[in-house]
Amino acid sequence: MKKTYRHGHPAARTIVYALLIIGAIMFTIPFVWTIATSLKSGEEFATDPSRILPKHVVWDNYHKAWTALPFSRFMLNTVFITAITTLASVVSGSIVAYGFSRFQFKARNFLFYTMLATMMLPGQVTQIPVFMIWRELHAIDTYYPLIIPAFFGGGAFNIFLMRQFFLSIPKELDEAAMIDGAGYVRIWWQVLMPLSGPVLATVALFSFLGQWDNFEGPLIYLNSPEKYTVSIGLRMFQDSFGTNFEQVMAASVIHILPTVILFFIAQRYFLRGISLSGLGGR
Amino acid sequence: MSNGLRNICPWLALTTVFVGVGCATDPNAGKIPIRYMAWGNPEQMALEEHLCDEFNAKNPNIHVTFFKVPAAEYGLKMMLMLASHTAPDVMRVDHYNFPSLVKKGYFYDLTELAAKDKTFSRDDFFPQAIEECLYQGKLYGLNVLFGGDLIYYNKTMFKAAGLKDPAEMAKRGEWTWDKFRECAIKMTKKGPDGRPVQFGFGAPSSSATFPVLASAIWGYGGDMLDKDFKHAVFDQPGAVKAFQMIADFRWKDHCSPTQAQGENSLFTFESGKLGMVFDFMGMSPRFRKVIHKFEWDVCPVPKGPFGNTTLCKGNQLVMYAETKHPAEAWKFERFITSETTENELYVKLRRCFPTRKAMAYSPDYLKSTLPPFNNWVFVDAVEHSRPLPINDRWSEWTTAFNSEIDNLIAGRERDAKVVLSRAKVKVDKVLADEAGF
């Protein structure tokens, strides 16, 4: 970890810690409530929902939530989709970022700005036409509509992050490799990629989180229940004839847990991967 | 190996493991495929899944695949499927959406199939259940999850407050809106700190006002829209009186929790802190499951000067207009709504109301060993019911309507007449506007 400036006074440090702890509690309360509710009995939630901690801990909600729907199947599907899209985003995105960061060509800046502009495109603009395209390709009720887009760069934000990181890698390294006879593909793979661990991890984490939580995509494109993902399963607990909140919460905890663990582990790469100096067209 | 590569390797391994997923041979090849789509909680889904399995076992040449969709997104999903010509052969549609979709020609006209089917007779069913499925005189669906709106009441709370049983009062014709108000006020209690701990009546919040309002409006001789659905008429005296009464329960009599008080299911019927709520029979299975601390039952909606008309509503089992196998889909629809199925689901499991008259009046249905015991109320509700003015602009005009009624329900304004006159202008504008713009 990088050393940063410290306040010398113990009093100042006490204030810093106090603020951090208060803030951390405020930010974790919703999560704590989610877990606490997942451990309550349905009756307790219905009769005394304002109480935070359960009177009697009911682990059974987890078992019920898991077995009420074929959750192991959903989990497997989610892992499958997420793994492929994450991998594809990292590889294809880094290729595109390499193109944007290391080469001069006609309309490069125009294309780069266009790419940035797509970040502000409201999803609803393209929703119906894109759906029609997949239908024409007979890809409804397959994983293709969820997976294929990741092979085309995996989103403007990811490409942007990687481009910024590549810009911070000295160009002299490329040139040295070129003198050694390396081609552009080899420079990408053997010079840039090995130095880009942090940003690759960051992009992988973002893609992972995005796909793991993706609800609209699976909802729109998947029909058969055996292809469903966890996020759809989660929504199926809610119904007009009364929601079993405690089971929704238990399922939510199961759903979040992998992302929390992943974030906890990956965060040391995370910060180093985000390099935003020279933002914009520079 | 490079660092970047090392980062990716675990992913690669993981991917290879899962690539095999989804590559299995189909044992149902060669059968006629029927796709069926519906929504519901896991329990309801499990029952319908079971029905599909049973149908598949009985019909070896047909294979039904059941598509479950989360309730909240069902409308969106169905619309996208219809728009892209990928809709399933059989779908369950909430009646709120039925008129707008049938008008667009998305559903298969079942009139001929029904006429050819010797085992199908419209006379077996409650006319209200058939009426919902008609469009321009033709049959476009079979009704499921149908029923009338009624009151669930906390019997223990009624007794504790020294009140007479509302179902008994209804039998004697004494169950009026005045009596309802009196009971609601008497059951409302405050704690030592002056904050309410118990309410007599749970008036719904804005988005679901209609079930209560409809019976009150009709009870006082009012209505919502005119016959042709061209103009709003809820600014007429009968309806105004009903709206005023509902708002007053909350803001004048304080016998119904405000939205803030009622949030987070703090005051729900299940919690034992509400004396009465309006709902359909479909709520019973949940209540049976979670209520153990008090006695409860059902009674009819109160009577106004113009009687005790309530509303009835169901879901329609429709067939996609572009289905390739209408005969098989019809067979499946008939199976799901068959007498045996209804008997199993509604008489034995008591999940909802049967659409067949004879079944609803059968002693098996009327007698029950589990609450609710007053099953005659479910029958009575349907017999005294009318449909809501649901047309193809329903969601549009109710949104406009609710935005004004919110003011009344949330207590920002107290005069129903003023609010309703404003709402009429808005709703009339929606109804006069060309659809689709």
Added chain:
Amino acid sequence: MAVTQPRRNRRKLTHEPGFWGFLFICPWLIGFLCFTAAPMLTSLWLSFQKYDLVSIKYVGVENYRRLFFEDPLFWKALKNTIFYAVVSVPMGITCSLAIALLLNQNVRGQKIYRTCFYLPSLVPAVAASLVWQWVFNADNGVLNTMLRMVGITGPQWLQDERATPWAFAIMSLWGVGGARMVIFLAGLQGISDSYYEAARIDGANAWQCFRAVTLPLLSPVMFFNLILGIIGSFQIFTSAYVMTGGGPNHASLYYALYLFQNAFEYFKLGKASAMAWVLFAILLVLTMIQFRTSKKWVYYEGGDK
């Protein structure tokens, strides 16, 4: 920026770096043309039609005219959204920056704090909406209970149309606060210690250090968060869709929600497409203004890289 290679005539295409650069960005370009550009043009075309999924009719600019001149809800939704952006973005950026600054103090257990602050962005919308209803409950919600402790009677957050916009702004702190905080933290850790040492030798106190060193060096990150924040706030949808459905009295009818209602509840696909394009135009203009004004306050270390 790289010096442009001197142009050599009559070289093989594959020897041209520009060709390779273009080749490398092709995956994105193809994806963009198929899944963004073509659908966008389709929806632009749709915005000039009256389309209810069954019949389609060319109506010229009628959809736009009706939006601007005959649809009070369009303006209401736009106003709500602008209010949300104006309140939530500065508030969110300030809070995330404050947290990032605290976390950057070399505190012990940083990993745990970071995870704590990032947690809310990981909670799925279904669970989050239930959580927030519980927090904002006027009677015994966490927020009003805390306010009561200091003698303030909290409003009916989700029922009072004056309070609801603020409730949504507060919610946004949790939802995107974590991601923003991480980006700030990354920026802070990218600032070299030597700047602070130099400042301290000059006798600067903590506040002066912050003003003279941290803020300018962090300005590109700030700019990035600002742009993404505004874009994100204009697209607020899920929380309003799940929690209030646009109420009370349209107080939480946000632009994307109204667009969604028009498209998928009222089947007004022409109108919805027109709305989407208006939104796109607004965001485009806003972003361009930001890029223009950024030259005055965004400081790039080392200038032109």
